[in-house]
Amino acid sequence: MDSGTTARRLDGKAVAAEIRREVAEGCARLLKTRGVVPGLTVVLVGENPASQVYVRSKEKAAREAGMNSVALRLPATVSEDDLLATVKRLDEDRSVHGILVQLPLPDRIDDRRVIAAIAPDKDVDGFHPVNAGRLLTGLPGFVPCTPAGIVELLKRSGIELEGRRAVILGRSNIVGKPLAVLLLRENCTVTICHSRTRDLAAVAREADLLVAAIGRPAMVTGEFIKPGAVVVDVGIHSITDEAACRRIFGDDPERLRAVRERGSTLAGDVHPVEAAARASWLTPVPGGVGPLTIALLLRNTLEAARLVAGGPRG
Secondary structure (H helix, E strand, C coil), X not given: CCCCCCCEECCHHHHHHHHHHHHHHHHHHXXXXXXXCCEEEEEEECCXXXXXXXXXXXXXXXXXXXXXXXXXXXXXXXXXXXXXXXXXXXXHCCCCCEEEECCCCCCCCCHHHHHHHCCHHHECCCCCHHHHHHHHHCCCCCCCHHHHHHHHHHHHCCCCCCXXXXXXXXXXXXXXXXXXXXXXXXXXXXXXXXXXXXXXXXXXXXXXXXXXXCCCCCCECHHHCCCCCEEEECCCEEECCHHHHHHHHCCCHHHHHHHHHHCCEEECCECHHHHHCCCCEECCCCCCCHHHHHHXXXXXXXXXXXXXXXXXXX
């Protein structure tokens, strides 16, 4: 990996569009050969604005791929037992192949209990303990969409993974842990870092592939990045303050205009200017990892429908 003055763009939007075309073709074949239309139901509890945006995006993408897409909106006051009863009904509905309960749920609801109630073969988010175990042991199962999308992005962009040193900043069940397993499958040497890691920047600088999923805007500065490293930014944050915008983006006129006129701009966990000067490849925010999450959700839903139809995986 040769370093350069400006990192090349890892275009998640383009790769996601490619995967979505493949899914649409698969849906059309499944309908023609088996008479099955993949069905995805997204359960949304309450009126979290960000969650509503995500759900609308998933609905639109699923319909464009030729799926039956339903968003089941429940009030914020719904009880845990009623939510579990809803999941049970969807588990038993043969027209529903994929179930996704949009997180976060209200604090009074145990999200682990809700996720465990989803039938593993309908768990298109890949969060069920059975699917987590399948991933860890190398058995077929649904993989969480964001880490699966990251691997697709790297491979389809021609990034060599075998033998590389990968460092993941973040140990969540949604990104960090499953991504570590997927990269091990690609024969990377993997280190997972977290809030208790000593000399975090020094560990990060050892990475040929650095993945930031820590939830703090622009925390990953140039000192974290080995020259020539591939950097994947999983974070997404709304920046509403002009001073904060300048600290992250400098005098970028488009970003400043967005804050002044629309009230915010988006940033990731990685400092974009400093990273661009050191990395060989870098995901943008937005347009990097985000579009891939939805694309892999659609692919998982197609796989779930194929299983019901008796067809092969893949």
